[in-house]
Amino acid sequence: MTELADLFAREFPVWHMVVRGTVVYWFLLLVFRFVLRRDVGSMGVADLLFVVLVADAASNAMQGEYKSINDGLVLLSTLIAWNFGLDWLSFRFAWVAKLLEPHAxxxxxxxxxxxxxxxxxxxxxxxxxxxxxxxxxxxxxxxxxxxxxxxxxxxxxxxxxxxxxxxxxxxxxxxx
The missing domain is CATH 3.30.240.20 (bsu07140 like domains)
Structure with a gap:
């Protein structure tokens, strides 16, 4: 029973995971917005490899040493919240959409x-x-x-x- 409890035990404070997730999310958003602006429309092998490597690097940067499912859920929730929040803001405010999406x-x-x-x-x-x-x-x-x-x-x-x-x-x- 303690092994199951350990699986869901939290190793880091929630704020710690939120800060890690926020920093990595914004870093990746800026990279994909300003460096890889047009590459979402299609992906070649090199693009896919890059995304996998970025995901692995981001995962290591965000996770630290935690092994708890709850810590992972907090981190994923942070990333989902930022993504949803920016989508919502882009829909509501044209200046946010203009900032986040390059023009044709x-x-x-x-x-x-x-x-x-x-x-x-x-x-x-x-x-x-x-x-x-x-x-x-x-x-x-x-x-x-x-x-x-x-x-x-x-x-x-x-x-x-x-x-x-x-x-x-x-x-x-x-x-x-």
């Missing part, structure tokens, strides 16, 4: 490439052209507007009014 970046307008946006997003001309071809667009002259959305998807509208975003969604430029 126009890469091509009326067949002309926005080189500043391409440089900012670190997308090469070859990568852009490849994504356009995947969507059935043969040349830049066909593009009325192409946007890199906040989730990493490329939305393309052609001069003849066709929307090509469905053809290229869930894919990101290869270098990203």
């Amino acid at each position: 970046e126009v890469l091509v307008r009326h067949g002309r490439v926005n080189r500043k946006a391409m440089k900012r997003e670190m997308i090469t001309m070859e990568e852009l052209e490849g994504k356009l071809r995947e969507g059935g667009v043969e040349s830049l002259a066909e593009v009325r507007i192409a946007r890199l959305e906040s989730d990493g998807q490329l939305s393309v509208f052609t001069v003849d009014g066709r929307r090509r975003g469905d053809d290229v969604q869930n894919s990101k430029p290869p270098g990203r």
